Amino acid sequence: MRYDELIQPDNGQPAIPIQIVDKIGFETWLSEQTDAVRTATKAQKFEGALNDMAILPDDRPGEWSIVAGVTDAGKLTIWSLSKLAEALPEGNYRLVDGEAGDAMIGWMLGHYRYQEYVSEPKITGARVLLVKEPGGIASVVLQAAATSLVRDLVNCPAADMGPNALEAATKRIGHSHKAEISVVGGEALETGYPLIHAVGKAAMRDHAPRLIELIWGDERHPRVAIVGKGITFDSGGLDIKSASGMRIMKKDMGGAAHALALAELIMAAHLPVRLHLLIAAAENSISGNALRPGDVVKSRKGITVEIDNTDAEGRLVLADALTKAVEDKATLIVDFATLTGAARTALGPDLPAMFSNHDDVASGLLSAANAVSDPVWRMPLWAPYAEMLDSDIADTANSGGSFAGAVTAALFMQKFVPDDISWVHLDTYAWRPVSKPGRPKGGEALGLRAVFRYLTDTYPVR
Known part of the structure; x- marks a missing residue:
């Protein structure tokens, strides 16, 4: 419909x-x-x-x-x-x-x-609602359609929503807006995007990992990078999840779903930006060549990462994607990720944890979220906790232990974004555990409309 x-x-x-x-x-x-x-x-x-x-x-x-x-x-x-x-x-x-x-x-x-x-x-x-404000119809239709896109992608079973399906969805949307699409996948990732390769190599035969990129807009406009975690199924790897913990892990590509839906909103609204969408897509699976606890992998940026926990894989694939966004001189980077259970413990299913390295960006996003009733909650990039990521044999570990898990995950990712680039990280659940009117149980867009409002306020169409 x-x-x-x-x-x-x-x-x-x-x-x-x-x-x-x-x-x-x-x-x-x-x-x-x-x-x-x-x-x-x-x-x-x-x-x-x-x-x-x-x-x-x-x-x-x-x-x-x-x-x-x-x-x-x-x-x-x-x-x-x-x-x-x-x-x-x-x-x-x-x-x-x-x-x-x-x-x-x-x-x-x-x-x-x-x-x-x-x-x-x-x-x-x-059920058709006749209204007296036709000028607002186009915008709300776009936002409703974007929300539905997130829901559809997240609700789809992992067998049918692997990295290849995320690539196909990106191409379908990108081509409809005359965007440029490029993909680096499979073994070719090992030299260019080694963390994405390390996470996805266990599923290489049937669900090969890939970095999917979309470029759209005038080169003269500010470059905005939207990055999405696309773990299409998360077994936990060798640090395997419990059965209950694995049950809804088809939703672990929810960050990619948000990023793709936001990209479509930006293009459909013709925002004056140079859009750079990056989706790091992989399945975190188990096989004889799976990433192991204790392994050390050198990232695209050159930072070496000791793997404390193979279930802390989302931040790994995002690190390589963030590095590419930085290399291409983004002025603003926004990433979406279903990253930590710690964020859900702290804030529950409805509130995405929002981290930012710039106070003015965080304040603007909070105001936008309030204006469109799409709440987010700012969490601290608490620098003293960075020591929790210390490694004895590498530049950093990928997991900070049991304390402040959402904060240490964000601090890990901050290592890949220089301070002079505005960065927002949204640790979103992408799932509704119980139904409410207009919000059925299942995949959900949380923080999507807030970020879109922030972008339309920051880069208004003239």
Whole structure:
């Protein structure tokens, strides 16, 4: 279903009215209704609670309307209308008062379903919201589509979403925007991108690792690099995960999914930047030639890395990709990665941990996140913890031990980005463990819209 079919300007077509009310204003609203409406709301136990709704009778035969409960009837949030979009029958709808604003995105995403592997997909009709602000439709359609792209890529089983599939998705999107695509893969990585090669070599035969690059935009514009961790399945390597820890590791390419979706947003919005997308794609598998604890690998930058833990592989592939972004003179680097369980322990599934080496960039991103209700939480690049990465035989270890795991992972990656380049690292979960209106269980975009808003604020289209 195309999202641009779900939001249309008010063109006089018949539409079912939607009233919104919150618990604070419910009694006042109820006192103004007819006896028939009061009876209907009581029968349906509607009291203005969030996500509650009731069907209201009309004086005219065969006609009806909706009343919906929201958190704050004076200001719709992004997810205020999502439950309606999921629950209402097919048809046209309109708000009685006010504008939908950001809630248009939630309305669209209320239609999202991932049914690629269902024998008999559930077919649901479109619920079209007629709005009075057509100027905002194009932007919210792009953001809803980008969110769905992340969900689709992450939800896809690893057998069908290996490094080759990430390459194919990048080429499909890149070619549609006339971008340049290049790929270095397989054994050719060993000399140019040795950390990516080391992580992916155990799956070389069936799921060869690769660095996927996309270049787009005017060379005269500021160069913005978007880097994504594309571990298409993470067994943990020889430091193998438990069965429960491995269950949803198809999502370990969620950083790459975010990076690709953001790249498409940038190109579709024609932001005045020179875009450089880098996806480090590999499967962290087990075989006779798998990376071992205690091995030392020399990175693209020349930094030697002792492998303390083969399950700390995402930072390795990102290190080589970050080095390439730096070599190509990026002015801003943003990376997305499903990097550490420590970030989830600290912040839970909804809040990506955000690290940045420049305070002004971090502040701008926090403001952007707040503006679009896509929260991130800044975490410290606490320099004293860098000693946790010390190695007895190499320049650095890849794992800092059990303390401050998200911080030490970021400190490891910071070794590959000089201070004069603005850098943002987002340790995002890319997964929703329980369903909420407009946000089904499974793959999820977290921090995507925040970064896009920051980029549109920083590099506005003239």
